[in-house]
Amino acid sequence: MANSISIASSHTSCEQCPIRGLPTFRDFSPEELSFVLRFRQGEHSADPGMAIIVEGENNPRLYTVLTGWGFRYKILEDGRRQILNYVLPGDMIGLQGNLMTEMQHSVEALTPMTLCLFERERLATLYREHPSLAYDITWIAAREESILDEHLLSIGRRSARERAAYLLAFLDLRARTSGIAKLGRPVTLPLTQQHVADTLGLSLVHTNKTLRKLSKLGLIRWLDRGCEVLDMEGLYQMAGWRPPAESRRPFI
Incomplete structure (x- = not known):
């Protein structure tokens, strides 16, 4: 590195x-x-x-x-x-x-x-x-905390398949709302299976098996380096999660 x-x-x-x-x-x-x-x-x-x-x-x-x-x-x-x-x-x-x-x-x-x-x-x-910008930084910090709460719940209580479904749905949504993904076009999440394993707290072997299951169900397509989400709704249902509604988010 x-x-x-x-x-x-x-x-x-x-x-x-x-x-x-x-x-x-x-x-x-x-x-x-x-x-x-x-x-x-x-x-x-x-x-x-x-x-x-x-x-x-x-x-x-x-x-x-x-x-x-x-x-x-x-x-x-x-x-x-x-x-x-x-x-x-x-x-x-x-x-x-x-x-x-x-x-x-x-x-x-x-x-x-x-x-x-x-x-x-x-x-x-x-x-x-600039109290309005100060509020924005507080909002950014609070949002990060809420995201980490959901990640902790995922690692602590979701099954391996549910964890993977949540992570990939979450990242695909974030790519779309941050402007990385163009409207109507698939986005490639630039992850290796090692990144997924290190995020989910699973072994690389267990991660590989889990991602293959999601692929066989038609929810994702795993590429040489990255992943495409094919069925966002299916991932939501498997993870038991839906993104919270948000107003327009601030940035500095």
Whole structure:
């Protein structure tokens, strides 16, 4: 795993940010946009396998994902990895570092990514002068907590087949609402079976058998590197889960 990200050769202006045009995200007011333009330091890129933040390190930066997929994880001393969640366009990375002296997890790029970079030291100014944006960050943190609640329920109480159905339905939906998937077109979830195993807390052998069962039922199609969801409703029913209704979500 590489341990750094690089400065992108080009920058996307906030006025032309692709996230702002998506119907699932709320836009900034003129005053908010003016502050975000000053708050933003630049744009960075990360190749697959690169570390964006590393557990145990102090990180002076905050990031918002502009394009691509990443994942957040922790590793035990013996090398076993637990993937906690996935990050997609609109998600904020590194907020925890503003509250803790060290990062308590790592984030790695799963695909090529671009990230907006923000000055962590100016976060206090955001809270003091822009309460609407401060509320947005609180909303983002609360949403992450609710997602982790559902992941914990899945690992603790769902069967292997139910866990896999939930995860793939959840990620397919997130890809569509974050703008990665084009309307009416299938999306390839860029996962290996090892990623799925490390997310579900299953062995690789058990994960392989579980995904084959879902494939035989016509719910998914497993590719060389990734997965296509063929029957979202079927995955919902198998997992016993439906996504909660959400209003337009904020981002910074």
